[in-house]
Amino acid sequence: MAARETVICIGCPLGCRVTVLQDKKGNVTSLKGAECKQGEKYVLKELQNPVRTLTATVPTTDERFPLLPVRTSRPVLKVLMKPIMRETVKVRVKPPVKCGDIIVKNVFKSKADLIATTDWPGPGGEG
Amino acid sequence: MASRVDVAVIGAGPAGLAAAIAAREQGAEKVLIVERAEQLGGLLPQCIHNGFGLVYFEQDMTGPEYEKAFVDKAMRLGIETQLETMVIDLDEERGMTAVSRKHGYMNFKPEAVVLAMGCRERSRGAVGIPGTRPAGVLTAGTCQRYVNIEGYMPGSRYVVLGSGDIGMIMARRLTLEGAKVEAVVEIMPWPGGLIRNEVQCLHDFGIPLLLEHTVSFVHGEERVEGVSVCKVDSERRPIAGTESFFPCDCLLISAGLIPENELSRKAGVALDPVTGGPVVDQDRQTSVAGIFAGGNVVQVHDLVDWVSREAETAGRSAAVFADKGKIKPAKGVAVVPGRNIRYVVPQFISGRDDVTLHMRVAAPGLNATVKVGGVLKKRLRSVRPSEMIVLDLKGAALKQAGPEKELIVDCDMKGSD
Numbered sequence: 001m002a003a004r005e006t007v008i009c010i011g012c013p014l015g016c017r018v019t020v021l022q023d024k025k026g027n028v029t030s031l032k033g034a035e036c037k038q039g040e041k042y043v044l045k046e047l048q049n050p051v052r053t054l055t056a057t058v059p060t061t062d063e064r065f066p067l068l069p070v071r072t073s074r075p076v077l078k079v080l081m082k083p084i085m086r087e088t089v090k091v092r093v094k095p096p097v098k099c100g101d102i103i104v105k106n107v108f109k110s111k112a113d114l115i116a117t118t119d120w121p122g123p124g125g126e127g
Numbered sequence: 128m129a130s131r132v133d134v135a136v137i138g139a140g141p142a143g144l145a146a147a148i149a150a151r152e153q154g155a156e157k158v159l160i161v162e163r164a165e166q167l168g169g170l171l172p173q174c175i176h177n178g179f180g181l182v183y184f185e186q187d188m189t190g191p192e193y194e195k196a197f198v199d200k201a202m203r204l205g206i207e208t209q210l211e212t213m214v215i216d217l218d219e220e221r222g223m224t225a226v227s228r229k230h231g232y233m234n235f236k237p238e239a240v241v242l243a244m245g246c247r248e249r250s251r252g253a254v255g256i257p258g259t260r261p262a263g264v265l266t267a268g269t270c271q272r273y274v275n276i277e278g279y280m281p282g283s284r285y286v287v288l289g290s291g292d293i294g295m296i297m298a299r300r301l302t303l304e305g306a307k308v309e310a311v312v313e314i315m316p317w318p319g320g321l322i323r324n325e326v327q328c329l330h331d332f333g334i335p336l337l338l339e340h341t342v343s344f345v346h347g348e349e350r351v352e353g354v355s356v357c358k359v360d361s362e363r364r365p366i367a368g369t370e371s372f373f374p375c376d377c378l379l380i381s382a383g384l385i386p387e388n389e390l391s392r393k394a395g396v397a398l399d400p401v402t403g404g405p406v407v408d409q410d411r412q413t414s415v416a417g418i419f420a421g422g423n424v425v426q427v428h429d430l431v432d433w434v435s436r437e438a439e440t441a442g443r444s445a446a447v448f449a450d451k452g453k454i455k456p457a458k459g460v461a462v463v464p465g466r467n468i469r470y471v472v473p474q475f476i477s478g479r480d481d482v483t484l485h486m487r488v489a490a491p492g493l494n495a496t497v498k499v500g501g502v503l504k505k506r507l508r509s510v511r512p513s514e515m516i517v518l519d520l521k522g523a524a525l526k527q528a529g530p531e532k533e534l535i536v537d538c539d540m541k542g543s544d
Contacts, residue, residue, distance in 0.1 A: 008322065008325075008326050008330070010322050010323040010326050010327070012508075012509070013322060013509050013510070013511050013514040014508050014509040015322040015325075015509070035508060052327060052331070053177045053187065054303075055175050055176045055177055055189055056175070056303065057175060057275055057278075059278070066276075066277065066278040067275065067276060067277075067278050069172075069175035069189065069190075069191050069275065071175075071177060071189055078331065081303065082303070085303050085304070085305075099191070099192060099195055117175065117189045117191045117192050118172070118191035118192070118194075118195060119195065122166070122167075122198070123195075123198055123199055123202045
């Protein structure tokens with residue numbers, strides 16, 4: 001069965017709705033609606049390998065700073081967002097923490113690490 | 128506070144930090160940031176999502192990372208901060224009154240002031256939704272603080288009113304934390320936030336976006352039990368008979384931001400009725416000499432990067448003012464919104480120097496041409512009220528166009544979105 005999908009390009013405010021037809025092997029046979037080449041590239045990538053940077057928080061052992069914000073060190077497959085979220089609740093971080101510290105290595109075998117996005121304590125002491 | 132303060136910055140969010148850094152780098156010796164919260168950064172610490180810094184650092188950063196870049200720099204430059212301190216009065220001679228638990232009541236008179244108070248969210252009261260008054264109605268930003276900083280989930284089943292960026296980002300965040308977001312309801316025919324948020328926050332998670340709909344009633348006694356959602360007509364009035372009931376235990380309001388200008392008013396600063404912020408010239412000087420403004424207190428930006436840039440202009444100008452005791456208002460030419468332009472900032476320019484104009488259209492459309500008097504013509508494939516238009520004007524082009532008292536900005540379109 002050939003598949004038909006619509007992808008909205010997020011490259012610019014235009015937000016082109018791009019319709020893509022694929023044959024049963026997954027080869028793209030038609031791509032319509034993109035106003036520019038970059039948009040077509042984005043749409044193909046989004047179709048074949050949709051990735052996102054996941055941001056979340058993980059619990060700490062410090063009640064004055066209960067949550068440490070984290071992100072994946074690189075974009076991960078969209079389908080891995082929920083399983084990675086389930087990993088975040090298993091973590092207990094013991095401060096001090098520096099921005100960029102690895103909190104979970106290769107989280108859910110995504111090849112991305114969960115890394116801290118802030119310092120605690122901060123530069124002016126706490127906060 | 129007896130010692131001389133060259134530049135006092137009110138607010139330590141992205142605008143205040145950028146303004147203070149720019150003032151210091153411009154040569155102001157004593158730069159003081161006064162902040163009412165207990166930490167620097169304003170809202171950035173709770174904006175844990177990415178998408179910051181793409182313009183300013185050409186890097187995709189989270190809110191806390193963007194904040195850290197500025198806080199670290201401010202500390203290195205020896206900028207002083209006074210936290211948990213609320214400025215309660217400002218007069219047109221730059222006399223400031225502030226209070227804090229630690230220092231009590233303080234009066235001081237800085238050589239120059241930068242207003243960087245940012246904005247606040249439109250609340251349920253300001254939107255005016257009929258119904259009961261149960262627990263569980265809160266703004267998207269308040270919810271963001273509960274979830275990302277304090278570690279509370281205010282509910283398990285949500286409806287979001289308004290498709291502003293924070294609302295859509297919270298819809299994703301709550302879904303990832305295990306809650307169910309029933310719908311995002313938007314009264315306008317177009318989404319209120321950026322396209323990338325519509326795609327990555329709503330479409331990614333199958334959250335419906337109901338355009339031309341609004342919440343017509345809040346149900347529940349102690350706690351929200353659900354909301355009625357109905358269609359609206361072209362005048363944005365609810366259409367009778369179109370109501371449907373959405374069960375939920377939380378209603379989030381993401382219905383726009385309002386620049387916070389109580390202090391500006393006290394100081395006699397003239398405000399623009401459309402932006403809700405001070406009328407400024409290209410140096411970001413307000414109508415009161417020595418008082419400058421930048422960031423969301425002037426106009427609600429969609430990207431923090433532009434907040435930082437605008438506040439830097441204000442900070443640099445404030446440092447010059449502190450040094451020279453004056454800065455000539457750049458009021459040679461008024462920039463006036465024309466067809467399909469809601470506002471333009473700055474409202475005044477010198478007419479001689481390079482300047483960046485920020486503007487928003489009133490209605491979306493395709494194949495637009497934005498004309499700035501006879502000085503600049505720019506074609507844009509698509510314009511939307513939610514996406515700020517940024518145009519650079521060259522001083523040479525302005526001079527060549529000759530002495531005009533007024534530049535009218537028009538946006539004409541060949542098609543509608």
